[in-house]
Amino acid sequence: MKAEIFAIGTELLMGELSDTNAAWIASRLPALGIELQWVSIIGDSLEQLTDAFTLGLQRSGLIVTTGGLGPTQDDLTREGIANALQETPVVQDEVVRELERYFQQRGQEMPSRNIKQAHLIPSAQFLPNPNGTAPGWWVERDHRFIVSMPGPPVEMHYIWEHQVEPRLRQLVENEVTVTRNVKTMGLSEAAVDEVMDEFFGHDNPYLGIYSKADGIHLRIIARARDVTAARQLMAPVEEAITVRLAPYIWGYDNETPEQAVGQLLQERGLTLATMESCTGGFLANSITEAPAQASYYKGGIVVNGSEMLLAQGVAAATLEQHGVVSQATATAMARAVRQSLHADVGIGLSGVLGPAELEGKPMGLAYVAIATATEVVERELRVPPRRITIKRRVSNTALIELRKLLAAQPAL
Amino acid sequence: MKAEIFAIGTELLMGELSDTNAAWIASRLPALGIELQWVSIIGDSLEQLTDAFTLGLQRSGLIVTTGGLGPTQDDLTREGIANALQETPVVQDEVVRELERYFQQRGQEMPSRNIKQAHLIPSAQFLPNPNGTAPGWWVERDHRFIVSMPGPPVEMHYIWEHQVEPRLRQLVENEVTVTRNVKTMGLSEAAVDEVMDEFFGHDNPYLGIYSKADGIHLRIIARARDVTAARQLMAPVEEAITVRLAPYIWGYDNETPEQAVGQLLQERGLTLATMESCTGGFLANSITEAPAQASYYKGGIVVNGSEMLLAQGVAAATLEQHGVVSQATATAMARAVRQSLHADVGIGLSGVLGPAELEGKPMGLAYVAIATATEVVERELRVPPRRITIKRRVSNTALIELRKLLAAQPAL
Structure with a gap:
């Protein structure tokens, strides 16, 4: 399945692009067999969001969004989805009551503007958010999916792990992608490139080379129907790296x-x-x-x-x-x-x-x-x-x- | 002028989104009076790049790209632009000679694949790159602009500062955006919010509040025809912050x-x-x-x-x-x-x-x-x-x- 990510919020465009959500989500997609095609950062504009969802639904099977689910006028993710799908949001009473309870427990009265967070369109279901007031949306229409989660990482991570990932796992009976990162130091990029020459330029397993602050990294990416098959596919490349570069290898994957x-x-x-x-x-x-x-x-x-x-x-x-x-x-x-x-x-x-x-x-x-x-x-x-x-x-x-x-x- | 940024490279989509170029460029646009509307991260796919440039030229006056200008088959930024504009790249002999000199100075022969970097379409001019082999492209057609720069920050920053920014400054006789960041510590976000209450919710000057590791930041954004007018517009807000939060303010703008x-x-x-x-x-x-x-x-x-x-x-x-x-x-x-x-x-x-x-x-x-x-x-x-x-x-x-x-x- 092809996917794209929208990180939503004008503040992300104002010269202060501190979005970390897209990278967090991106790193979790390959193991689900989902291929990320685009990441977009989009401001709080209803027109732009509507355009983005309209286009995204044409070119991707899955759109994952973060941000824009708050209670203020600037929070327009729900409205953008509703526009793109031409559906009308309706207040869900039981969610209003839940929100009221959330504020009650904190000794506060619910601000009326929070009612916005209790709206739903016919194609959407709520993704409960125990860590905040903004529930996520799980949208399905014509075998295309939109997953919308709130922007604060602590809320987003919880919803992803408890709600989204299990659903996506059921959905995707697809090939998986396995990556392996081998980290070397002591040889130049050109030297590593030469040593591994015949493995570059192939599609599956793919071998990439990256120059980083802690040396030259080699990344193998293999796609197959399951993890075992993908590992088998990458084994000859990894073995060649191990044999040819042994004295220079100092770590693997995310190791520092x-x-x-x-x-x-x-x-x-x-x-x-x-x-x-x-x-x-x-x-x-x-x-x-x-x-x-x-x-x-x-x-x-x-x-x-x-x-x-x-x-x-x-x-x-x-x-x-x-x-x-x-x-x-x-x-x-x-x-x-x-x-x-x-x-x-x-x-x-x-x-x-x-x-x-x-x-x-x-x-x-x-x-x-x-x-x-x-x-x-x-x-x-x-x-x-x-x-x-x-x-x-x-x-x-x-x-x-x-x-x-x-x-x-x-x-x- | 409305702008968008493309960060180009499959590695940016492979769960390792370490792009810092978009944020660097985004932070430089407001002072030029350029309004950033979108940021996209796009893989090394000719089809996707062609689509992105085609769409981008419809909705934005300026597209700034980083990455995809190297010599390999995966580097497809030039090809994507040429496709979208339906123009044919032609080798520029004097640039081939420059590339040959670049390699000569390093005691190497130029690999034949580097000739790719000496191609140009009729609507494009080269942006010289003294720090690497990939020259940038400055593309202008029908009053729409594409600026393509190489991905390595040291090359990109130099080209931006010496080539792109001066050209954009001439181009844009637009309103400017001025921002002012005031950094406080010692009060909660809610307390700062309350103290500054009446200044929130306005469009120009806009006041935003952000909770960071070094305290609560207030950011004023004002738009006007020139910097002086924008500063005048934000002055009352900044004065109110200074008067009301004096004991808590410890820094301004990018100060650490x-x-x-x-x-x-x-x-x-x-x-x-x-x-x-x-x-x-x-x-x-x-x-x-x-x-x-x-x-x-x-x-x-x-x-x-x-x-x-x-x-x-x-x-x-x-x-x-x-x-x-x-x-x-x-x-x-x-x-x-x-x-x-x-x-x-x-x-x-x-x-x-x-x-x-x-x-x-x-x-x-x-x-x-x-x-x-x-x-x-x-x-x-x-x-x-x-x-x-x-x-x-x-x-x-x-x-x-x-x-x-x-x-x-x-x-x-």
């Missing part, structure tokens, strides 16, 4: 560098400490994204300037001889923090975050060091001179290098 | 908490140090987002567990008597880091980041402390138990409280 590292540290019972300058806390903040971090992360030091480096155990001679931005200093940082926080592994990051150069060294130059009891891994990086890029790349590189080190040395 | 604090610290020549537990480096990472941070931020400590708190100067008696998660500990952290890093101001954050409770205290409970030479500001927070929400809210609250403290005490 901090999760990949965290899992290995936890399995081995090892602890980690960090000292960072050019990433300004990005590394610590990444590591603490993983819920289990308290069991292996001892803590981190965010340093600014040589005064603090000295206080944290980096030798004055190292700074004088090599400067703050140097491999020697990064390594001294890794060793110092490993020792002072009594950790098994220390990471030291030093570089130029900008906006200006430092010690005559350019913005984006950075040094990574990973210290264990017996050895040190060192890396020099040159990252494009954008603040967020520097923080992200240097931090990710450190985590992925640590992941590789742990994988290569099972005894560590 | 870290910028608001950073500016005041810099003006006063004051320095800052931080010690955080439940935010896991988020606070340090936020502070170091501001490019000038090196001049006032001494550094930060990210602590995990009481061992490190003791080592960083928090008294054992404080931890024993009050626990790690307590106002007393947060205050001791602020004081200790202020002293050890020789800063004028110290921030201490302690709380429960989760996933489980700590010392019998619930996930999301947090304590903020700001210590100066003479005083301490203390705050208890209860944040919804989501990891990223806890990090963001607690960190933002600390920065905004510090901003208020600095604003209230000009002598500090």
Whole structure:
């Protein structure tokens, strides 16, 4: 089944496009065998909404919408659907009573404008919304479907999971789509492209290549009548990736560098400490994204300037001889923090975050060091001179290098 | 002029909608007097692209597209435009030579498929792209316009700023839209709503209210024939906000908490140090987002567990008597880091980041402390138990409280 998504709301068009609902829904469609064809962001205009639903019903079997179900004059999703289907909304008394109860429980009287939310057209059924006043709509006519849900994610997610997904699952006896994401670091996009050359350009399984802040990702997409068949279809491609790129693979699917590292540290019972300058806390903040971090992360030091480096155990001679931005200093940082926080592994990051150069060294130059009891891994990086890029790349590189080190040395 | 945006690329529809280009462009249109009506995300399908351009040219004066200009068979933006306009692309020899030079400079031979990027239709002109191989297209026919830019943000931003915006500015002698964002913290959305009641529900100037991680934002939007007139139109609303909400306002427009604090610290020549537990480096990472941070931020400590708190100067008696998660500990952290890093101001954050409770205290409970030479500001927070929400809210609250403290005490 072909589907499209409408994210509805003028605020989404006013230079503040913070819609996250479309991505959330999009990520759930492939496993249902539903093929997303379009995403549209549409303002609160009855004319535009009517046009959009009219066109959408012509070209798609399913339209999923979020937003525009509130009680105000600006909320026009219901009206747009009714117009497109040329049906007339009628008040449903039992829903009015439900709304009245909702407000009563909160010690309030129901504003009269909320009655709008109790309207229904003949082709629609309500999708109950226990987390808010706006029920969703499930519309079916001529084997075409519209699912309308409120915009607040907490309400939308609940309705999707409890009402919409089960109904769609029954509806769609279609092929499913399975995706597999393999994440590498250490080879250029062109090099990965060449290694996997013969697998590109096919339709099913499809292989895509993407350059990301945490390396080069390969994504396999396979369609088949069920998940097992789709997995079989993609198996030869995944095996080729595994065999040809083994030393560069650090994670799969939605795995992040901090999760990949965290899992290995936890399995081995090892602890980690960090000292960072050019990433300004990005590394610590990444590591603490993983819920289990308290069991292996001892803590981190965010340093600014040589005064603090000295206080944290980096030798004055190292700074004088090599400067703050140097491999020697990064390594001294890794060793110092490993020792002072009594950790098994220390990471030291030093570089130029900008906006200006430092010690005559350019913005984006950075040094990574990973210290264990017996050895040190060192890396020099040159990252494009954008603040967020520097923080992200240097931090990710450190985590992925640590992941590789742990994988290569099972005894560590 | 009415406009729409197409973000083009199947990968954007595959459950990984990471398009940021549409939002970037959308935020630049109002000041040009261009009204964004639609945003569509469209896959790499010639049929869908042809349909989209055909429809778009009927309903909009301007279509801005990103993506689909690469050299591969999947890159079909040019073909979609040519189809919709029923024009035939022809190779431009001088552009082929430019592409050859581009590859030569990188010591490579031009792959033959890149010739595709040197095609042009009669209604189109090239938009040079110094950062990549894909030139953009500027298309004009029957007073309707299509601007096609490559997808990589660094290429797109450059073309927009150097080529597209100047051309659009000449083109549009229309009314302009001016927006003003006022950011508050300390009152609930309902309370702000009530205070500003009579200004809501008008069309021009329009007042919107939004609940964000850094407080309640009020956004005024005014349309007029020029910027001065639009500013005059919004002046009474902005004045009412300023008068009625003064103690709660901490920033304007795109200002972030870290910028608001950073500016005041810099003006006063004051320095800052931080010690955080439940935010896991988020606070340090936020502070170091501001490019000038090196001049006032001494550094930060990210602590995990009481061992490190003791080592960083928090008294054992404080931890024993009050626990790690307590106002007393947060205050001791602020004081200790202020002293050890020789800063004028110290921030201490302690709380429960989760996933489980700590010392019998619930996930999301947090304590903020700001210590100066003479005083301490203390705050208890209860944040919804989501990891990223806890990090963001607690960190933002600390920065905004510090901003208020600095604003209230000009002598500090």
